[in-house]
Amino acid sequence: QKEVEQNSGPLSVPEGAIASLNCTYSDRVSQSFFWYRQYSGKSPELIMSIYSNGDKEDGRFTAQLNKASQYVSLLIRDSQPSDSATYLCAVNIDRTGGGNKLTFGTGTQLKVEL
Amino acid sequence: DGGITQSPKYLFRKEGQNVTLSCEQNLNHDAMYWYRQDPGQGLRLIYYSQIVNDFQKGDIAEGYSVSREKKESFPLTVTSAQKNPTAFYLCASADRGRRTDTQYFGPGTRLTVL
Numbered sequence: 001q002k003e004v005e006q007n008s009g010p011l012s013v014p015e016g017a018i019a020s021l022n023c024t025y026s027d028r029v030s031q032s033f034f035w036y037r038q039y040s041g042k043s044p045e046l047i048m049s050i051y052s053n054g055d056k057e058d059g060r061f062t063a064q065l066n067k068a069s070q071y072v073s074l075l076i077r078d079s080q081p082s083d084s085a086t087y088l089c090a091v092n093i094d095r096t097g098g099g100n101k102l103t104f105g106t107g108t109q110l111k112v113e114l
Numbered sequence: 115d116g117g118i119t120q121s122p123k124y125l126f127r128k129e130g131q132n133v134t135l136s137c138e139q140n141l142n143h144d145a146m147y148w149y150r151q152d153p154g155q156g157l158r159l160i161y162y163s164q165i166v167n168d169f170q171k172g173d174i175a176e177g178y179s180v181s182r183e184k185k186e187s188f189p190l191t192v193t194s195a196q197k198n199p200t201a202f203y204l205c206a207s208a209d210r211g212r213r214t215d216t217q218y219f220g221p222g223t224r225l226t227v228l
Contacts, residue, residue, distance in 0.1 A: 008154075032215050043204055043219040044157070088156065092215045101172070102217060104156040 003027065004091050006105035014113055019076040021108050023089030026070065032092035033065055033072045038107065039085045047087075048074065079112045086110070117141070118220035120205050125225045127192070127199070135190045135223045137205035144210040146188035147217060150174065151202040163188055164210070192225065200227045 005024045013019045021035075032051055036044035050056045050063040050072065062075040072091075076083055086107040093103045118139045127133045137146065145164050149157040159172030163182040177196025182188055188207075192199045202224050206217040 004156075034216070036219075043222045046216065046218060049216055090217075101159060101162065102215060104158075106154070106156040 002105075003093055003103045004089055004105040006087075006089050006108045008106060009109040010111050011108055012111045012113055013079050015079060015081060017079050019079045019083065019110055019112070021074040021076075021087050021089075021110065023072045023074075023091075023105055024070055025072070025089075025091045025093070025103075027091070027093045028067075028070065030067075030070075030091045030093055032102075033063070034090040034102065035061075035063060035072075035074045036088040036090060037083075037085045038088055044088055076110075079110075081112050081114060084110055084112045118205060118207055118218060120203075120220040120223050122223060123221065125223055127225060127227050129227060130194045132191055132193050133225070135192065135203055135205075135225070137188045137190065137220060139186055139188075139205075139207045139220075141207055141209070141218070142185070143207035143218075144185070145208040145217075146182070147206040147208070148172075148178070148180065148188070148190045149204045149206065151204060157204065160190065199225055201225060 003026045034049050035047045037047050038044045048063040050065045056063045060077045064073045086109045088107045089105040090102040121136045147162040148160040158174050160178050161180040163169035166185050179191045204222045205220040208217045
């Protein structure tokens, strides 16, 4: 079982719709969760971080965390063609005590169609 | 401008050569990281450093070396021992504050072995 799992997609949604991206993780003690957006050929950019159960909203983006189910999601409202990118889920999984290491999923490709 | 810079943007290497990738940050971050990304893959951690003059191996350190002589600099050397070095290399940094694991990425270096 991978430590951080995402559906690779592509996930296609029409412009203006809600895109829902999902991520599951294996380590119950994980405390920090991140969503990054990566355009083709570019480096990842941080969209959201979430640390507590529940929802966290920032503009058109909402991150949802359920630690009991080991599940974190990202909702994008009013999807735009500029949202077309790969979305990476990252989780702080620290088994060695070294601290502050992130484990990344392989990403979900989102395509927003006109 | 505050940020993370990586150079060069593109690098071509002949087999058997060592090459060094530069990563500099002026964010005053204590922690720095090197990742490798292969097509269609997530990010894999090569090395990381939590503080000057100290660094730890990540998941795929074989064939790579690093140094951390200054807080703002964390160069990565890809040695001839790395069997498949062609990849997109990403440097990141993070602040050691209350939330110490929010990582921000540089623009990346694309390395191709000829």
